[in-house]
Each structure stands twice: as C-alpha cells, then as structure tokens.
Amino acid sequence: MKIRANLHREFRIGSIDPRLYSAFLEHMGRAIYSGIYEPGHSQADEHGFRRDVLELVRDLKIPAVRYPGGNFVSAYDWQDGIGPKDARPVRLDLAWRSKESNQVGINEFAIWAEKAGIDMMLAINLGTRGLQEAREFVEYVNHPGGTAWSDLRRSHGVEEPYNVRMWCLGNEMDGPWQTGQKPASEYGRLANQAAKAVKGMDKTLETIVCGSSNDQMxxxxxxxxxxxxxxxxxxxFISLHKYFGNSSRDTLNYFGKIEExxxxxxxxxxxxxxxxxxxxAKNDVHICFDEWNVWYHIREKDMENVRKWDWPEAPALLEEDYNFEDALFVAGLINEFIRRSDRVKIACIAQLVNVIAPIRAERGGPAWRQTIYYPYQFASLYGRGEALRVAVDGPTYDCRVADDVSFMDIAATHDSAAGTVSLFILNRHLTDTADIDMTLTGFAGARLIDHRVMQGHDLRAVNGPDRPDAVSPQPGSGLGVEDGALKGKLAPLSYHLVRLDVS
Structure with missing residues (x-):
C-alpha cells in the first residue's frame, strides 16, 4: 500500500489548548474509593491516596480533571463532603444505585489534584439544585475569606482559595436518565443564570454548558x-459526549466511527x-468534549446489574478490559481531536481510574496501565504547540458509518519552543504494510529523534495485573528522514509516535 503525504510548516490548524488531554473522575463504581483513594492499602499515603495510582496519573501529565460527575452530580450536595469526616452523611446515589460515604469531597479531591499536578474542573448540580448551588459552591472554593462560605472553608483547614477556573453547568440535562432532566429552553435559562452567578464572582472564570448527551439523541x-x-x-464552552464500541466485531467500521x-x-x-x-455576539464559544471513551465490553451486563443491586458501596462497575483494537481506536480518536483543535479546546477521557479507564487498580492489590493508556500518554506528552494539517493520498474504504475513510490516519503537531514535530500515525489496514513517503515542507534538516510503535498484537490482547505490559509500546524501526521526507514501512494495524528535531 503506497501512501504519499505532505506536512507543511505553514498549514496550521491552530494552537492546541493543553486541556485537550484532560480527564474525568466521577463518584461512580470504584473510580474514587479503591481507585484513587484507599486508606489501609500498602501504597496509601497519609491522606489515604494510592501512591501507585498517583504515579501512573502523573506520568500522563494531565492538565485538568472534571469532578465529581457525571450523572452523580445531578443529585449531589457538595456540602455533604466537607467538614469532619465522622460527621458526614451517607447518601443514596440515584445515578448508580449505590451508597455514597462522602469520605472524599471537594477538599480531599483538591489535595489529590495538587499531588497529581492537575487543575480542577468542577461541576455544579443543576438537576436538583440550581442558582444558589452555583453561588455558594464558587464562594466556598474561590473566595479568599471574610464571608460565610469562604470562612467555612478556612475553618475546614483550607486557608487559601483554590481558584478553580472551569465550572461545568450540570451534566447531560437532555437525558431522561438524568435526575432533574429539563427541556432545552428551561435548562438554557437556568444555565444562563448560573453562568452569570459564576462570572459575577470573577468574570475570568470559564463556564461550560451542557450540549447533547450524544449525537444520537x-x-x-x-x-x-x-x-x-x-x-x-x-x-x-458547550460540552459534547460520545462513547464508542465494536459489538459487531467489525474493525474497519469501528475505526470509521472516528469520521463520525x-x-x-x-x-x-x-x-x-x-x-x-x-x-x-462578540464572544467565541468553543467545544469541551468532556466525556469520551470506549465503552461496550461489559456495558449491557453492568447496566442491568445496576438496576438489580441493593445500594452497595463502591461496587465494581464498568471495569472494561481494553484490548489492542481499543488502543488503536483511541489513538485515532485523539488524532481527530488534534485535527479539530481549532474547535475542541478541552477534552476529557472518561474516566481516569477503574471505571472505563486507562488505569486499573485492584482493591488491596496492584495498579496497571491498560492498552489505551499509551496513545493517550503520547498525545498528552508530545501533542503540544500548534496542530498542522497533513495531506494524505492513499487507499480508502467505505463502511456502515462513513465512506471514503483513509487507511492511513496521521495527526501532526509543531512545538516551536522545543523545536520538534510530533507525528501520530495509525495504519488501519487489516493486512497491508504501508510504504509511506511524507514530504516535510518547511522543515529543512529535520532529524528523527524518537520512534515508538504498538503493533503485532492480537486485536483482543489485553493487559492485566499478571501481565501489565503485555500490550505496550516498543522502539520502532524502518522509518527515517531522507531527502526532506519521512520514508519507510508501517505494519498493518500499527500505531506510531514519531518525533522529529526541526530546530
């Protein structure tokens, strides 16, 4: 399979907001309890947070995490999670039919976020609460002191405000499954009032309004x-959500969902x-794709279990085992975010630990990277700077969800400060090796400095506690820069990180 491509220094899409590589944590299943937080674990620190999980999170260099939901937030009272832990109420969570102990609340999460080097993106309950929720929550979190809510925070041992910049105005308010679902006009008016209240505290704060729960609504x-x-x-911002699956085991159609x-x-x-x-209007509104991931392996079974179980606390829920095929899909989806980074400024993989997540952690046991961890990590580490358009000329295919899908998927970023170009290359062909010839226009003297590849695995291969590195990147070979072009061979069903020194 012959592939010709052209990367041009001046064919810019736009600057990439680092928050494109953000994540999401919800009080759901074991994402919080026995995910990031497990007092008594051998790896627990003085606050009860798992050091092994923190290490894996830090290695992702995530800029921001959306918290505490998700469907959970639409019936959540953030005041349940502040003050002395032994006085906090246990509540029933309607979203996931489980008990919430409230042992982790905003102040504990802030400690974890600081340890992880992550900014907080906080969600306000616009399901069962509303405008007053917005005022009080922002004041507690962000005001320095001298008021009822800020002084309450200080009495809880947090002298300095958190200065949280991003505020989500509810979650999936169009969904019939959502506590407090509202029609668009009603929700829009409420969101407008809540946004004005948030910005009334500080006009530089950013607000994120709910879009559709998915594009099939x-x-x-x-x-x-x-x-x-x-x-x-x-x-x-307006939020977008979308989850993906391959229940039919049609790999090419699965990959076609990226075009969708x-x-x-x-x-x-x-x-x-x-x-x-x-x-x-004079202002611009951008897209916050604040929930995305693969979710299908055990989705139907677990959702049926949720409807049956009797209010357990931190139950195992939606703990997908991601395979090599999923890693290739996630790589392609992140490439699409890079190509659309003029519109999409924030995106959050959902979720971060245990629940449909790149990181898994056994209760009382080890933590490990899932297959999808690696393309997410590569993009977060190296997909910074400006996104560049890549013109690709090669074979295409048609599938149920899209036509004229290129077998070769390439995204490119140029970090002028570092003097590097990063290429994220996915050969989606099931059987054919690609001979690639990519002209590097405007990058005279480009030199290959890094090439890593994920290839050669069975599509159903997974990582686990006994084989945590079964599917992981390896040093690449067979690519080089020659006569101002990147040339070489790319195996079928392979994903490549290629970094060039262009200083």
Whole structure:
C-alpha cells in the first residue's frame, strides 16, 4: 500500500489548548474509593491516596480533571463532603444505585489534584439544585475569606482559595436518565443564570454548558441551538459526549466511527456559528468534549446489574478490559481531536481510574496501565504547540458509518519552543504494510529523534495485573528522514509516535 503525504510548516490548524488531554473522575463504581483513594492499602499515603495510582496519573501529565460527575452530580450536595469526616452523611446515589460515604469531597479531591499536578474542573448540580448551588459552591472554593462560605472553608483547614477556573453547568440535562432532566429552553435559562452567578464572582472564570448527551439523541442538534440562544454570551464552552464500541466485531467500521465524530464536532461548530451570528455576539464559544471513551465490553451486563443491586458501596462497575483494537481506536480518536483543535479546546477521557479507564487498580492489590493508556500518554506528552494539517493520498474504504475513510490516519503537531514535530500515525489496514513517503515542507534538516510503535498484537490482547505490559509500546524501526521526507514501512494495524528535531 503506497501512501504519499505532505506536512507543511505553514498549514496550521491552530494552537492546541493543553486541556485537550484532560480527564474525568466521577463518584461512580470504584473510580474514587479503591481507585484513587484507599486508606489501609500498602501504597496509601497519609491522606489515604494510592501512591501507585498517583504515579501512573502523573506520568500522563494531565492538565485538568472534571469532578465529581457525571450523572452523580445531578443529585449531589457538595456540602455533604466537607467538614469532619465522622460527621458526614451517607447518601443514596440515584445515578448508580449505590451508597455514597462522602469520605472524599471537594477538599480531599483538591489535595489529590495538587499531588497529581492537575487543575480542577468542577461541576455544579443543576438537576436538583440550581442558582444558589452555583453561588455558594464558587464562594466556598474561590473566595479568599471574610464571608460565610469562604470562612467555612478556612475553618475546614483550607486557608487559601483554590481558584478553580472551569465550572461545568450540570451534566447531560437532555437525558431522561438524568435526575432533574429539563427541556432545552428551561435548562438554557437556568444555565444562563448560573453562568452569570459564576462570572459575577470573577468574570475570568470559564463556564461550560451542557450540549447533547450524544449525537444520537432525538433532540440533537436542536438542543444545542435552543440552549445557546438562552446563554451564549455568558458561556465559554458547550460540552459534547460520545462513547464508542465494536459489538459487531467489525474493525474497519469501528475505526470509521472516528469520521463520525468529526462530523459531530463540525455540526456543533456550525450551530455555534449560527447562534453567534443570530445574536450578533462578540464572544467565541468553543467545544469541551468532556466525556469520551470506549465503552461496550461489559456495558449491557453492568447496566442491568445496576438496576438489580441493593445500594452497595463502591461496587465494581464498568471495569472494561481494553484490548489492542481499543488502543488503536483511541489513538485515532485523539488524532481527530488534534485535527479539530481549532474547535475542541478541552477534552476529557472518561474516566481516569477503574471505571472505563486507562488505569486499573485492584482493591488491596496492584495498579496497571491498560492498552489505551499509551496513545493517550503520547498525545498528552508530545501533542503540544500548534496542530498542522497533513495531506494524505492513499487507499480508502467505505463502511456502515462513513465512506471514503483513509487507511492511513496521521495527526501532526509543531512545538516551536522545543523545536520538534510530533507525528501520530495509525495504519488501519487489516493486512497491508504501508510504504509511506511524507514530504516535510518547511522543515529543512529535520532529524528523527524518537520512534515508538504498538503493533503485532492480537486485536483482543489485553493487559492485566499478571501481565501489565503485555500490550505496550516498543522502539520502532524502518522509518527515517531522507531527502526532506519521512520514508519507510508501517505494519498493518500499527500505531506510531514519531518525533522529529526541526530546530
């Protein structure tokens, strides 16, 4: 399979917001309890946080984490999670039919986030609560002192404010499964008032309004239009959510869903532009793709269990075992985010630990990287700077969800400060090796400095506590820069990180 491509220094998409590589943690299953937090574990620190999990999180260099939900937030009272732990109430969580001990709340999560080197993105309950929730929560978290809520925080041992910059205005408010579901116009008005309250505390704070729960909702994309018409001037982002699967075991159709995601982003970008023009607004609204991941291996079984179980505490839930095929898919999806980084400024893998997550941790046992950890890590570490367009000429295929899908998927970033170009290359062909010839226009003297590859595994191969590195990157070979072009061979079903010194 012959592939010709052109990377041009001046064909810029735009600057990549580092928050494109963010994550999500919800009080759901074992994401918090026995995920990041497990007092009594051999790896627990003085606050009860697992050091082994923290190490894996730090290695991802995640810029921000969305917390505490998710569906959980729509019936959550953040005040249950502050003050003395022995006085905190145990509540029933309607979203996941389980008990919430409230042993981890905003102050504990802030300690963990600081240890992990991560900024907090906090979600406000607009399901069962509302405007007052927004005022009080922001004041407790961000105000220096001298008021009832800020002084309450200080009485809890937190003298300095957290200065959280990102505030989510509810979660999936279009969904019939959501506690406090609302029609678009009603939600849009509430979100507008909550956004004004948040920005009334500090006009530089960023607000994120709920878009559709996914692009298959019957109200999509009319929901986005109605919501934005209510609140456009007071919000900075609109959220997108989408989960993916391959229940039919049709690998090429699975990969084609990445093209479907591109259409989703493009459509909502068009809605944003329409509302901005209609309102004669001056501000820009960007996309926050704050829930995305593969979720299908045990989804139906576990969702059926949720409906049956009797309010357990921190039950095992949605602990997907990700395989090599999923890693290739995640690599391609992140490539699409890079290519759409003029629109998508924040994206959050959902979730971070145990629950549909790149990191798994056994209760009382080890923690390990899942297969999808690695493409996420490569992009977070090296997909910084400016996104560049890559023109690719090669074979394509048609599938159920998209036509004319390229077998060769390439995203590129240029970090001018570091003097590097990073290429994220995915050969999606099932059987054919690709002979690639990529012209590097404007990058005279480019030199290969790093090449790592994931290839040669059975598509169903997974990592686990006994084989934590079964599917992991290896040093690559067979690629080089020759006559101003990157040339070489790429095995079928392979993912490559290629870094060039262009200083």
């Amino acid at each position: 019957p109200t999509y994309p009319e929901w986005e239009r109605q919501v934005l018409e209510e609140c456009y001037e007071n919000v900075d 995601t591109g259409r989703y982003i493009q459509a909502i970008g068009g809605v944003i532009d329409y509302v901005k023009a209609k309102k004669r």
